[in-house]
Amino acid sequence: MREAKQVIEDEEKSKMRCSYAICLNLKQRHQQSKKAKKIVQDINEVLKIWRSNKVFHMDYMNFGSRMVTVKELMVALGDANFNMIGVWGMPGVGKTTLVSEIAKQVKEKNYSNRDAEPRSKKIQGEIADKLDLKLDKETPRGRADLLRVMLTEDNNKKILIILDDIWEKLDLDEIGIPRTGCKVVLTSRNKDVLSSEMGTQKDFGLEVLHKEEAWCLFEKLSGLSGDSLVDSNLRSKAIEVSTACAGLPLALVTVAKALKNKRLFEWEDALQKLRRPAPRNQKRMQEVIYSAIKLSYNHLESTELKSFFLFCAQHQYFSSNNYEDILKKCFGLRLFHGISTLEEARNRTYTLVVFPNLETLELSSIHSEEILLHNQHRATSSFKLTDPRFHNLCKLIVKGSGNLKYLLSSSTARFMVQLKYLYIEDCKVMEEVLLTEDLGEEEIIPKVLFPRLEDLVLKDLPVLKRFCVVSNIKFPSLKDMVIEKCPKLESFIFKPVSSGMTLSKELKEVNSEEISQTAMQPLFNEEVAFPNLESLLISHMPNLEIIWHDKFAPGSYMKLQSMDVQFCESLMNIFQVNMLSRFQSLESLVVGDCGSLQEIFELEGQEVTETRAVTVTQLKKLFMHRLPKLKRVWNKDPQETFSFTNLQQISVWKCESLKSLFPTSMARCLKQLDDLRIAECGIEEIIEQEEGAKEDARFVFPKLTLLILRELSKLKWFYRGVHTSEWPLLKTFEVSGSNEIQTFASKNYRIQEQDEQSQLETSIQQPLFLVEEVVFPNLETLELSSIHSEEILLHNQHRAISSFRLTDPRFQNLRNLTGTLFPNLEALTLGGNYKMKEIQRDQLFEECLYKLKVLHVIDYVAASDWIAFLKRLHSLEKLFVKSSSWEEIFPYKELFNMENHATILPKLRKLELSELPMLTHLWKEDTQPSLMFHNLENLKVLICDKLKNLVPSSVSFQNLTNLEICKCHGLINLVTSSTAKSLVQLKKMSVSECERITEVVAGEGGEASEVITFTQLTYLKLDCLPNLSSFCSISYSFEFPSLEEVIVRQCPEMKTFSHGALGTPKLERVQATQEDEWHWKANLNTTIHWLWKSKYNTTTQ
Secondary structure (H helix, E strand, O other), rough: HHHHHHHOOHHHHHHHHHOOOOOOOOOHHHHHHHHHHHHHHHHHHHHHHHHHHHHHHHHHHHHHHHHHHHHHHHHHHHOOOOOOOEOOOOOOOOOOOOOHHHHHHHHHOOOEEEEEOOOHHHHHHHHHHHHHHOOOOOOOOHHHHHHHHHHHHOOOOOOOOOOOEOOOOHHHHHHHOOOOOEEEEEOOOOOHHHHHHHHHOEEEEOOOOOHHHHHHHHHHHHHOOOOOOOOOHHHHHHHHHHHHHHOOOOHHHHHHHHHOOHHHHHHHHHHHHHHHHOOOHHHHHHHHHHHHHHHHHHHHOOOHHHHHHHHHOOOOOOOOOOHHHHHHHHHOOOOOOOOOOHHHHHHHHHHHHOOOOEEEEEEEOOOOOOOOOOHHHHHEEEEEEEEHHHOOOOOOEEEEOOOOOOOEEEEHHHOOOOOOEEEEEEOOOOOOEEEEEOHHHHHHHEEEEEOOOOEEEEOOOOOOOOOOOOOOOOOOOOOOEEOOOOOOOOEEOOOOOOHHHHHOHHHHOOOOOHHHHHOOOOOOOEEEEEEOOOOEEEOOOOOOOOOOOOOOOOOOOOOOOEEEEEOOOOOOOOEOOOHHHHOOOOEEEEEEEOOOOOOEEEOOOOOOEEEOOEEOOOOOEEEEEEOOOOOEEOOOOOOOOOEEEOOOOEEOOOOOOOOOEHHHHHHOOOOOOEEEEOOOOOEEEEOOOOOOOOOOOEOOOOOOEEEEEEEOOOEEEEOOOOOOOOOOOOOOEEEEEOOOOOOEEOOOOOOOOHHHHHHHHHHHHHHOOOOOOOOOOOOEEEEEEOOOOOOEEEOOOOOOEEEEEOOOOOOOOOOHHHOOOOOOOOOOEEEOOOOOOHOOOOOOOOHHHOOOOEEEEEEEOOOOOHHHHHHHOOOOOEEEEOOEEEEEOOOOHHOOOOOOOHHHOOOOOEEEEEEOOOOOOOOOOOOOOOOOOOOOOOEEOOOOOOOEEOOOOOOOOOOOOEEEEEEEOOOOOOOEEHHOOOOOOOOOEEEEEOOOOOOOOOOOOOOOOOEEEEOOOOOEEEEEOOOOOOOOOOOEEEEEOOEEEEEEEEEEEOOOOOOOOOOOOOOEEOOOOOOOOOOOOOOOOOOOOOHHHHHHHHOOO
């Protein structure tokens, strides 16, 4: 700004003439011009950097990993329990950028934020400047007292102070920052500085960017984003460079900006420097990155630690070198001061290499045989985390490691007392997770293993045989366990044959195959305890035959709430006798795709004593899917032993061998059942009749709202004996594909075993429903299809049903569809050979359809009294007709023989006709104007091959907004000019795949000067119309004031849009193919002709 001002002030001097007063001072003007040009370039460069930084900030903060942290940090700031919050992470990870975003957001929430860099006096000054105050005290304490007063004097003012990049403890009292009354956010590279020394109440760790986020940021800043012309080799190299930046935002931004618009060899050179840096030849790109790293190195607490760090880095200690060799070299080179013995050197090394803050360790694609080797008890192909180094490790993830046969040694596991999450996936040769060692009797594996472990995932481990070999082990905190795709896993904890075999040489000499061939063990035996396990998933275990042992470790599985068993082909049952009392906390059980499973609960052999109390289970959700050999859910009636009164959801699907679902005693107790679905099963009866039953059964389902019985081809009875049932809250009920069903709900109606002839006779007489009182008082949706029953309902007091559906053509002999009232009926579907007079013969039928809003007509329905039927539908809003052989939807004679025919369907808003092969007219042409479609808004006609005329010319569509016609090959035109004039509300018109149509609007012999205006039409589609020549063959004038989108595809005869005047003020494009770009040539007619000429006029080719 100062330079620019100087140039302006010198402008007057440049206007001075030379001493001869003949010419201007050209030399001085030239100098001023150069200065001004340089200033403009500098300003542009600053603006460019500012915009780039702004783009980086916006993109960086929009990443999911950062948005989550910002959101959680903002929540913490709003929590009155947190006054001091920390943000920590490695250099260049984006801590300053993140807290800058926090500062921006708190300003919007009426906070007053103060940013400051650490240093007591400087902090005081920066905060005072932000408050526009003067600290006129001389001593640090005086300045602190004054500042404290300023920050706390206004209780209504929210103040946030951000102290960025602190390296050591700051005394906030000495600075003058109060502990209460304002919020303080601190950032540091060291978590201990925040939590231990500064006493932060909540800390947020900032990790490097995920791979996808890193590439997204790098691609945009390097100028590669959206550039399809970038060479593939360059893009591939850019991905490698981005990966080499390891997700570090500072590195990504610096490298991306430095390589923007650079050539391939420069990218390759940069990649080499990133992989093998040479500090002596650093360029600006590398200086920024390495300065941040160097700063962290300079803050290592001792010269000794710096030397050891450089030595390890030089020898690549953290890859594959032998730990003993490193130890000896450090000792030999006298790297450690005051050390005289090898044992002292070992202890010092342990002290230096400890990672006290390491909480998460993720290892992916590790192919080395040994990593971070222990100094003793070395085992081939094992990965051992050295004992004291990872004592704070909370999360360990290992993926895709091809050579690891064992993950941990028992000596290592003893020290992992903070581990909460263990995830192992895709380790192709891993046989055991924990390798037991011969440590002697005094150092055996502790009885409590991983005391804080909460989550354990073992996934895709094809040769894993066991977790470990040990006796009496306990996982006291484990809550969630997943075992998936471990086909060789036979026993989670292998129980040694003899106690002396546990950790001796004897065990190591036993071949793993020999261990597997010993007596078959269950997946979980009494040697392992899970006292707090809440969720268990077992999946894709084809060789698993038994899950549980008949004996359990004390307290195990008492808290298990959710269990999911999938794709265990050899499994025979889930729970065996005398087990259920242990699993009484189980709330959800899902079993699927277990080809050999015959029972869920094996209760045979359960001892029943008079003094034993009934065990009430907490099971709420029971799903059984694709179990082809499942014969029974309970192989014995659990009455007097177990109660399942808490069941809420039951779903049974594709269980072909299942004959019944509930024992009688269970069905009586389903007081909480809300959702019952049974589909594609071999079920003959829902409730199995108990042997020797003499009394009538009564079943009440007080909370059931959804009941679906679908494709149960063998279903005959709900309950075979005399019974009553009550369904007070049932809202949705579907029975479909149950061809042998005889009765479903009956009162005082006995079904007995009959011979074949008696069954045939009885089936003709028995109704599907025979009820003598209201059993479905709240039913809203009823669907009945594919059922062999002549009488669907026989009753005169059935109320409050709001949706009734019959969709199968086999209801050809239907009688007495309704002798009942449906005062709230809203949706009705009729399918089959109905005679309307029989359907509506009840004198109160009109009242029952009074609220009907939706009507579906499927297949043939006799039309002899169709119009009289429609006349009763005063509230109908939607009409769907499908797969019928009607020639007319609204028969002309019946319609116009009635008085006041215009009142038919007064509220109809949607009409959809589909798959009507014989339909020729909605109704035949007449000379009388009709108001039937006065309120129609949507009209769709699909696959009506013989349709000749859509509507008569007298029909007005003044409220129609959407019109869609497809595959109606009999149409020559769509509407007449009279009807077209009424389409003032039409917004969307689509005509496609109509082979004979030649024009959309047909003339009626009127004046060619007529103007037809489609006021609201915005979208017009004419697609695959081989004979369409124009929108209208008459020279009418057409106005489309709102038209913005026109699609004309595969119309080879269309050379022009229309022959008269044409107005499309908003239209600027036409699409000719689905993949094509939009085209425009001056106006719509010219564009259509140009498209025809370029695509179909072969004479010009």
